[in-house]
Amino acid sequence: FQGMAAGGGAVGAGYVGGPTCAVIALKCPQIEVNIVDLSQTRIDAWNSEDFSIPIYEPGLVDVVRQARGRNLFFTTEVDRCIKEADLIFVSVNTPTKKSGVGAGFAADLKCVIIILFPYVLLVCALIHVFLSQFISPSYIELATRRIAAVATSSKIVVEKSTVPCRTAESMRTILEANSKNGCRFDILSNPEFLAEGTAVNDLLYPDRVLIGSLQTPEGLAASESLSDVYANWVPKEQILTVGLWSSELSKLAANAMLAQRISSINALSAICEATGANIDEVAHAVGFDSRIGPKFLKASVGFGGSCFQKDILNLVYLSESLHLPEVAAYWRQVVELNEYQKRRFSKTVVDTLFNTITGKRIAVLGFAFKADTGDTRESAAITLIRDFLSERAQVRIYDPKVEHSQIWQDLQEAEPHLSLAEIQKQVTICPSAFDACSDAEAVVVATEWKEFRDIDWKAIYDNMEKPAFVFDGRLLLDADKLRQIGFRVKVIGRGE
Ligand code: NAD
Ligand code: UGA
Numbered sequence: 001f002q003g004m005a006a007g008g009g010a011v012g013a014g015y016v017g018g019p020t021c022a023v024i025a026l027k028c029p030q031i032e033v034n035i036v037d038l039s040q041t042r043i044d045a046w047n048s049e050d051f052s053i054p055i056y057e058p059g060l061v062d063v064v065r066q067a068r069g070r071n072l073f074f075t076t077e078v079d080r081c082i083k084e085a086d087l088i089f090v091s092v093n094t095p096t097k098k099s100g101v102g103a104g105f106a107a108d109l110k111c112v113i114i115i116l117f118p119y120v121l122l123v124c125a126l127i128h129v130f131l132s133q134f135i136s137p138s139y140i141e142l143a144t145r146r147i148a149a150v151a152t153s154s155k156i157v158v159e160k161s162t163v164p165c166r167t168a169e170s171m172r173t174i175l176e177a178n179s180k181n182g183c184r185f186d187i188l189s190n191p192e193f194l195a196e197g198t199a200v201n202d203l204l205y206p207d208r209v210l211i212g213s214l215q216t217p218e219g220l221a222a223s224e225s226l227s228d229v230y231a232n233w234v235p236k237e238q239i240l241t242v243g244l245w246s247s248e249l250s251k252l253a254a255n256a257m258l259a260q261r262i263s264s265i266n267a268l269s270a271i272c273e274a275t276g277a278n279i280d281e282v283a284h285a286v287g288f289d290s291r292i293g294p295k296f297l298k299a300s301v302g303f304g305g306s307c308f309q310k311d312i313l314n315l316v317y318l319s320e321s322l323h324l325p326e327v328a329a330y331w332r333q334v335v336e337l338n339e340y341q342k343r344r345f346s347k348t349v350v351d352t353l354f355n356t357i358t359g360k361r362i363a364v365l366g367f368a369f370k371a372d373t374g375d376t377r378e379s380a381a382i383t384l385i386r387d388f389l390s391e392r393a394q395v396r397i398y399d400p401k402v403e404h405s406q407i408w409q410d411l412q413e414a415e416p417h418l419s420l421a422e423i424q425k426q427v428t429i430c431p432s433a434f435d436a437c438s439d440a441e442a443v444v445v446a447t448e449w450k451e452f453r454d455i456d457w458k459a460i461y462d463n464m465e466k467p468a469f470v471f472d473g474r475l476l477l478d479a480d481k482l483r484q485i486g487f488r489v490k491v492i493g494r495g496e
Contacts, residue, residue, distance in 0.1 A: 015199070015306075015375060016160065016192050017091050018046070018055055022063045023203040025072035027233040033067070035074040036081045046074040056374040056401050059200035082150040087225065089190070090143055090171075091160035144171045148178035148185075156222045158188045162255070162307060164314055165248045168212075186222035188213050189244050191251035196305065197372030209239045212247020219244075252315050256331055259308040261296045263337040269299040269493030270344060279493025280475060299493040301384065301446060301473030302342040304369030306377035309335055342380050345492065346387035349471050352490055353442060357393040361465070363436040364388075366447020366474075367399035367407055374401035376410050380473070381446035385427070386414040395427045398436035400449055404429050438463045448474040461485045 017035075025033040037043050045054040047068075051061045064072070075081070082088070140163070147157060157175065159168055168187040175185040189212035194202040209230045213223035220241075227239050242250070269279040279299040287294035303309075312331050319328035350357050369379035376382065381397075388395050389411075397407060411423050430436035433452060437443050437460045445452055453476055461468055470482055472491045479489045490496070 015055055015057070015196055015373075016194065018053065019057055019060055019063075019194065019199040019203055020089075020091075020160070020192060022060060022067060022072060023200065024229065025067035025070075026063050027204075028229065029067075029071055031071060031229070033072045034077075034081050034084075035072065036076060036078045037074070038076060038078060040076055043074045043076050057199050058197065058372055063200055079150045082147055083152055085155065086153070087156040087158065087229075088147060089158045089160045090140065091192075140167065140171065141174060144174045145178060148175050148180075148183075151179075151183050151185075152181060154184040154186075156186045156188060156225060158190045158226060159248070160190055160192055162191055162251050162311055162314075163189075163248060164318060165245055165252075167248065168244050184218075186213070186218055187244070188219075188222055188226055189247035189251075190226060191247060193251075193254065196375055197370055204233070206234060206238065209234050210247050210250060211239065211241050212244040212250075213241065214244055252311050252318075255308055255311040256315050256334065258296055259303055259312055259338070260331075260334045262298075262300065262303045262308075263334045263341075265297045265299045265493075266302065266341040267337055269341075272299075272493045273495045276495035282493075299475060300341075300380070300448075301345045301492060302338045302380040304378040304380050304382075306375070309338070309378055339383075342383045343387070345380075345471070345473055346384055348490055349384075349388070349442065349444060350391060352469060352471070352488075357388060357391045357442075359392065359394065360442070361394045361396060361440040362388055363396045363398070363430075363433075363440040363443045365398055365433055365436065365443060365445050365452050366449055367397055367402045367410075368447050368449075371448045371450065374403065374406075376402055376406055379410070379447075382410050382414050384444065384446055384473075385411065389415060389418075389423070389426050392426070396430050396436040396440060397427065398430045398433050399447065400451060434460060434463070439465060440468075441465045442469040442471060444471045445474050445476055448476045452476060453478075457482055457487070458485050461487060 021033055021035055024031065035043075035046065037046075042054055045052060046064070051065060053061060053064055068074075140161075144157070147155065157171060159171070168189055172185065172187045175187075179185060189210075191210055193206065193208070193210075209227075211223050211226050213219035223241050227236075227241065230239050265279065265283055268282055271277065272279045272282060283297040283299065284294070286292055287297050312335050316328045316332045316335075319325070319331065349362070353360060364381060364385055367379060367381045368374060368376055369381075381399075385395050385397070399407070407429055408420060408423070411427060412418075412420055415423060428436075433455050441464070443460070443464075457477075466486075468487050470477065470479075470487045470489045472479065472489065475492060477489075477491075479491050479494070482489045
């Protein structure tokens with residue numbers, strides 16, 4: 001089960017589908033899992049002999065290695081798998097709409113990944129519908145219609161992706177209106193809570209599995225069937241069964257509340273910088289309260305990733321649609337604060353470098369939206385580099401996992417008025433942190449890759465222009481040690 005980008009933009013593809021399905025196959029050897037995708041290239045990558053699978057996720061190759069060829073298969077035989085499956089997981093890429101009603105806020109349910117699980121000989125298949133988002137009405141709708149068209153027996157259809165409330169209802173309407181030969185379709189909501197970089201562990205030891213269903217006898221029976229699959233490795237008490245709409249809303253709520261914590265700590269980081277307080281100490285003291293807890297209180301240059309912003313904007317749109325403007329404004333502020341945090345950090349860099357960075361060489365360490373992933377979607381690094389480019393700085397980028405082609409693509413999207421050649425006049429992608437920092441005036445840590453902590457900072461210092469500046473946007477480095485070497489250091493959330 002895996003979905004891939006149409007038109008060659010493959011990075012970031014299937015971060016949910018691949019790991020989820022591989023872990024199901026690993027934990028349920030009695031279940032045959034067929035992963036179906038229309039992209040032959042992607043399927044070939046999943047099937048590659050050297051396990052060069054198309055996404056970077058720690059531990060995932062080991063899982064695929066154990067299950068592939070045993071009960072985990074990758075194929076492009078989409079229709080056969082729909083027919084054979086009893087249980088279909090639909091994982092939809094749900095980007096924010098770019099035009100029309102709800103533009104900038106509402107989810108655009110366009111591309112779809114489907115996993116099919118018959119639960120006797122459970123076949124898990126994924127279909128990825130390759131249709132341009134500009135011509136297709138909705139990927140989820142197309143996928144749902146495809147299930148209805150191909151199915152010759154009853155199915156349970158599971159929403160795996162993050163969707164606006166009541167998407168399941170739309171799916172049911174489509175399926176029921178197109179059902180043939182007395183086929184029956186039950187819809188479940190089963191949102192995914194994994195985080196990238198820790199996906200395998202999150203799937204093996206989830207805090208909870210959430211299953212939403214209609215509270216009818218048929219809906220509850222379908223919920224029980226899905227619950228039985230997870231019960232192969234998840235303790236029953238951690239499998240929560242709720243109503244369909246509660247499940248859909250809970251996913252948006254969980255992401256919104258996680259992002260809200262980051263915006264809260266980032267708002268406090270601005271106060272720390274102005275007062276001389278230390279945000280790490282504040283987070284530690286606050287998080288020690290067991291009612292608050294220590295997790296997700298790491299101040300940063302801003303949260304990124306494909307989901308937080310999208311899901312909050314979804315909640316904003318939902319609130320506005322429900323005529324709840326105060327609620328919408330509340331959640332919108334979480335995103336606005338995040339934008340503010342990124343702007344604030346860029347401004348600190350410019351201000352500190354004597355109010356101009358024009359022509360200055362700035363090393364940006366990290367391009368992924370967080371460590372341990374090659375995913376760059378909504379990465380704060382992109383915004384920072386865009387700001388540096390608009391100040392006409394020379395930017396030198398190093399990231400241990402992000403493909404160079406992805407960096408160029410992201411920068412082109414961020415700077416649509418510049419040609420690639422123009423961008424490349426200002427940007428160099430470097431093979432190491434050391435290379436990126438050589439001759440630079442400043443180093444900006446944008447992603448918290450551990451290796452940045454362990455590099456030879458003395459050697460880097462010796463190779464930089466003086467005064468040499470470090471801007472730590474991730475609270476990653478030992479600032480005192482760097483100062484002893486001779487660096488001038490600015491750390492997010494620390495007033496010096
Ligand atoms: P993904 O982008 O990795 O996979 C979806 C697929 O859609 C990809 O193959 C992508 O390449 C493809 N796609 C995107 N635009 C396309 C287009 N225009 N034409 C054709 N194909 C296109 O997405 P994901 O990260 O696996 O997320 C899938 C769903 O799961 C989303 O609803 C997301 O909100 C949710 N989710 C994601 C995560 C995560 O960590 N990434 C975690 C939990 C839930
Ligand atoms: C997040 C959620 O953690 C998952 O539960 C959810 O399933 C997923 O979104 C989703 O729906 O897509 P993910 O985006 O992969 O997972 O990564 P996170 O670890 O949540 O980090 C998101 C961003 O917040 C990153 O840029 C990270 O660096 C930043 N962050 C995180 C902070 O700045 N501070 C923190 O304390 C934690």
